[in-house]
Amino acid sequence: MSTLIDEIKTLIIETLNLEDVTVDDIDPDAPLFVEGLGLDSIDALELGVALHKRYGLAPSEDAEEAKQYFASVRRLADYVAAHRNH
Amino acid sequence: MGSRGAPSYLSMAWMPEFSLEFSFRRWSAWAPAMADVGAWSLWAHKETSLADHEEVASVKAMPPLLRRRAHPLGRAALEVLYAPALDYVNQPIVFCGRHGEIDRSLAIQHALAEEGRVSPQEFSMSVHNAIPALFLIAKQSQAPITALSSENQLVFSGITEALTQLADGASSVILLFCDAPLPTLFNPFIENEPTCFAFALEMTEGKDYRLAYTPPIASLAHEKATSALPPASLLPLLRFVLDETRSALPLTETADWQLQRLAPETCRV
Numbered sequence A: 001m002s003t004l005i006d007e008i009k010t011l012i013i014e015t016l017n018l019e020d021v022t023v024d025d026i027d028p029d030a031p032l033f034v035e036g037l038g039l040d041s042i043d044a045l046e047l048g049v050a051l052h053k054r055y056g057l058a059p060s061e062d063a064e065e066a067k068q069y070f071a072s073v074r075r076l077a078d079y080v081a082a083h084r085n086h
Numbered sequence B: 001m002g003s004r005g006a007p008s009y010l011s012m013a014w015m016p017e018f019s020l021e022f023s024f025r026r027w028s029a030w031a032p033a034m035a036d037v038g039a040w041s042l043w044a045h046k047e048t049s050l051a052d053h054e055e056v057a058s059v060k061a062m063p064p065l066l067r068r069r070a071h072p073l074g075r076a077a078l079e080v081l082y083a084p085a086l087d088y089v090n091q092p093i094v095f096c097g098r099h100g101e102i103d104r105s106l107a108i109q110h111a112l113a114e115e116g117r118v119s120p121q122e123f124s125m126s127v128h129n130a131i132p133a134l135f136l137i138a139k140q141s142q143a144p145i146t147a148l149s150s151e152n153q154l155v156f157s158g159i160t161e162a163l164t165q166l167a168d169g170a171s172s173v174i175l176l177f178c179d180a181p182l183p184t185l186f187n188p189f190i191e192n193e194p195t196c197f198a199f200a201l202e203m204t205e206g207k208d209y210r211l212a213y214t215p216p217i218a219s220l221a222h223e224k225a226t227s228a229l230p231p232a233s234l235l236p237l238l239r240f241v242l243d244e245t246r247s248a249l250p251l252t253e254t255a256d257w258q259l260q261r262l263a264p265e266t267c268r269v
Helices: A002-015 A041-055 A063-069 A073-083 B037-044 B072-082 B102-114 B120-124 B130-139 B154-167 B184-189 B222-228 B235-242
Strands: B021-030 B093-097 B145-148 B172-179 B197-213 B248-250 B257-261
Touching: A002 A041, A002 A073, A041 A073, A041 B120, A063 A073, B021 B072, B021 B235, B037 B235, B072 B093, B072 B130, B072 B172, B072 B197, B093 B130, B093 B154, B102 B120, B130 B145, B145 B154, B154 B172, B154 B197, B154 B257, B197 B235, B235 B248, B235 B257
Parallel strands: B093 B145, B093 B172
Antiparallel strands: B021 B197, B172 B197, B197 B257, B248 B257
């Protein structure tokens, strides 16, 4: 799982052009949005597209569910591990 | 008029005052390898030229989470807005670019054609006013933005727009021009700029410059000006402002509209 966590951190850094942020800078349990990394709603959309391309995840129709798995890198890794198609 | 005792209603005071005279108070500019005012001064006097170079403006003054959204052209524009020399204080911004960050639009179109899915981040930044808007978000300012684009005569359009904002009550307006070489796909169609650049001029009320109209037939300088005019490039404006030996800059293809220098010493270089 730690490999997947690092993979997702790298995906976030590359997809969102997070200059000066390294894999080690991202706390896997810190919030991704608003607090913590400070990402915004456009970043959420961007990540959704990237997750679809990389892992074949369908964008969630359920906003509450999306909130849950976008809460932190660890939650996102759990979700990817359970739902990935490739 | 008052000295001859004419009634006050005969004076011109009832007419709305609108002058086409103005000043440029402050300026800033960015291009690769142009480190300081001295470098721009040498360029303005045609002792050096702008080099095509990969350097990208660092925009260190902007929070990284906002800065990451800008491409090289946007970063050049942001760098001149943040420049201490410009001393930005919530003035209206007139943002002028011939094409904006066109590499972004092109990438979106490629993605749409090839994958059918575009990047929301790129799409959200692909409108022409996105770059000055990013700056105002960072500054937490609600200053008005106008974003202009045209292939030719953009300098004329930008000056006209800034003048209307002065006439509308703004005490100063930031007039920003930026451009970059186009993606190679467009090479057959267009006169390209030498490199990525941006410059900003703070326009205020004053009597250092005049936007002047002369009917083409009456203009003795018409033929000469027309032949010397690169209609599309934005850089001649900055060169004109920095080179105080020049008295007029043609702004339109027929040179009927000119920017004229009124005072010998103008922009504080």
